Amino acid sequence: MNELQQAVEQSPFAASELASDVDLLFYAMLTVCGFVALGVTVAMLDFCIRYRSGKQVDRTLRLRNLRLPEYIWIGVPLLIFLGFFVWGATLFMRYQQLPPEDALRIHGVGKQWMWKFYHPGGQREINELHIPVDRPVVVVLSSEDVIHSFFVPAFRVKQDAVPGRYTRTAFTASEPGTYRLFCAEFCGLKHSKMRGQVEVMSAQHYAEWLDTREQSPTLAAAGEALFRTKGCSGCHAVDSAVHAPDLRGIYGRIVHLRDGRSLRADVAYLRDSILLPEKDVVAGYQPIMPSFADQLTEEELLKILAFLQDFDERDAP
């Protein structure tokens, strides 16, 4: 009894808005599945006992046609599970796909075997993530080497960090506290050492914490500097002699490509355009840009992308 009590107390702690909703869905499914399992088990045991060889029972009634019952006991669970599917999809869209505009954007980079996080103000931390409570947070994930997975059980979120692309997850922490952060995708020898913690703090404490961190330029400011030193501005400046697209206000815009495709300029597109410039060439331009794959680290890329994301505000003509 004591053990059971302990187990219940220590059952996974729910500390995000998503968590309690997912748990409700989980328990609803558990109930329905429990009844299905119970039904099959009882029927099996009953038949085993009643119709065991040698027992004198009526075996003459042979049902040839059970169409209607079959439709019912297949159709009803199916409809219930379709309901669960819609329920789950709704939750997913609400919490994962449509985070509000003012969400706090944090970049997370996985590498063997640690997590690095970058706050918008340029603060960095390793294997720890400080976030404010009750504020939507979007973590944009990438990886330097292999696939990792950002997993905070208390928030009920998990998202792979894949080298060569950006992925993201969103959550709103609802309880201040310290929560475990795991890597959930096998990433090599020290996979089980790749853990950290998430500190959820009040907005005020978070602001104070940001101030105590080493003062470094914001991500965007660092990116602007890189934009010059790495030579991007040489071609992408408005008055440049080289015919290259003007990048002011690029983020989020619809871009039309030479091959007739159109896509939205999100971080993944911008990243690809820096590393693999021939992949998506903008209509009206020649594929003359060299690849910067060998010249930028993952961290430098993050900074340049942060700069591009608010390029239009500061450089509006």
Next chain:
Amino acid sequence: MTHIAIADQPAEMHHPHSFVTKYIWSQDHKVIAIQYGATAISVGLIALVLSGLMRLQLGFPDTFSFIDPSDYYQYVTMHGMIMVIYLLTALFLGGFGNYLIPLQIGARDMVFPFLNMLSYWFYLLSVLILLASFFVGGGPTGAGWTLYPPQAILRGTPGADMGIVLMLVSLAVFIIAFTMGGLNYVTTILQARTRGMTLMRMPLSVWGIFVATVLGLFAFPALFVSAVMMAFDKLLGTSFFMPAVVSIGETLDYSGGSPVLFQHLFWFFGHPEVYIVALPAFGLVSDVLSTHARKNIFGYRMMVWAIVAIGGLSFIVWAHHMYVSGMNPYFGFFFAFTTLIIAVPTALKVYNWVLTLWQGNIRLTVPMLFAMGFIFTFVHGGLTGIFLGNVTVDLPLSDTYFVVAHFHMVMGVSPVMVLFAAIYHWFPKITGRMFNVTLGKIHFWATFLGTYAIYLPMHYLGFLGVPRRYYAIGNTDFIPDSATALNANITIAAIFVGVVQLIFIVNILWSLFKGKPAGGNPWDATSLEWQTPETPPGHGNWGPRLPTVYRWAYEYSVPGAKQDFVPQNVPPEDVEMEPGAGPYREHTV
């Protein structure tokens, strides 16, 4: 000239005489089946030992110093790969497919006996290459059985030099072996059925094996190309699956590849693979249940169409393994939906198995116990799949022990239950001798209850958020004390179940030589393999004349008939009836 497999009076059926041509370079499907079976079970025992070592490390960390993280991940990988490919796939299709197809459809052999022999030898070669990786520098690959790049070929993963290359080569050779065998099974089933054996009279075992083989022929090429492409990435420096990465401080010469492409290719194979194992299991268990319940399988036609439907649908559910990989969420919703749809024919099969027991005359023999054990484990493993199939519920559960418990129940324990049912069921036909029933029953109860002791608590660990593929989860800071005790208990249960399998091995070996003679049809079964003139069946299976089939394979407990079963090859006029019961009428539903 009639093909030898369906020749009525096989004048040219030359019988092998030397030991080598009879037992080693044999072209007889029954010998090849036993070769496949013995090899698969042997390599499966290795995988079983590896799982025991894994559990020792997990249950009692810091106790077994000879298991370091490299070893641990190598055990994980080899255990998974061996169990899925080299044991389950090989034993169901190479073993039972080979043994049962010609016997159940009334053929003398496979239509391509030489190809059949080659198939086995290529399979053996693939096993040897796989095992060789234990002896190369760096050891076997520790990339996990899914072999996800980039880690699979980078230095941070054990066995990233020769180990992974040997694994990829071994898989390629296995697929060649499977293709040779698979084409043979499909052709034999379509072309070599005896007189009267229409498709809709075939036992469900043959249906399951047939559809699974077709799935394999379509799905394995995806694994084959991924293995070749990854080997190129590793050996030739191509970048199919490799983006630009910095591995442990070193910038590597890759760019532009997609690791997620590998996941799509792998699971395009990997999900049908679940059914390549499950469909033969569905078929075999249907025949075992029907025979020992003395009752026709419920809804035969529905069962056949369910197998075909599951086979087709299994190709459009693969990305439900990838909800957290970062693919478009609408894509995920599509696969969540198809996953629910594939549950419909599967649920139908479960209901029909249960209804087969209804009003039966159930003989609780050892094969029957295992078959019913399968229904339990399959229902429980299948239901947890519904949680994982739901995108949102999968977010916290994927890559945790919940997943480990789910797939071990549904595609580890369940197919193994069927394998045991099938081995006990057909052992008397294969060897001519009966196994020891008491040992068989002990084996069943220990295995059945033991597996629940292992996997039920694992669901709870996963619910707590314990990630899988962690070298150490016990005595660490992140699982609650109560769960630590559970974790140790899981290990004790696992070691117990592993050791119990010795009872099975002893029983089989002892019965092989000392078992009571079983007679030709100890279970009073209807299907053709039980009607052979000799037991074990001789070369050519049927003596001078092939059998003729008059009905389906489920003619049990026919009202008014003297015996409670009517074999497929007994002409209607020869069926003995009780006095006053009137003439025999076919009972087929």
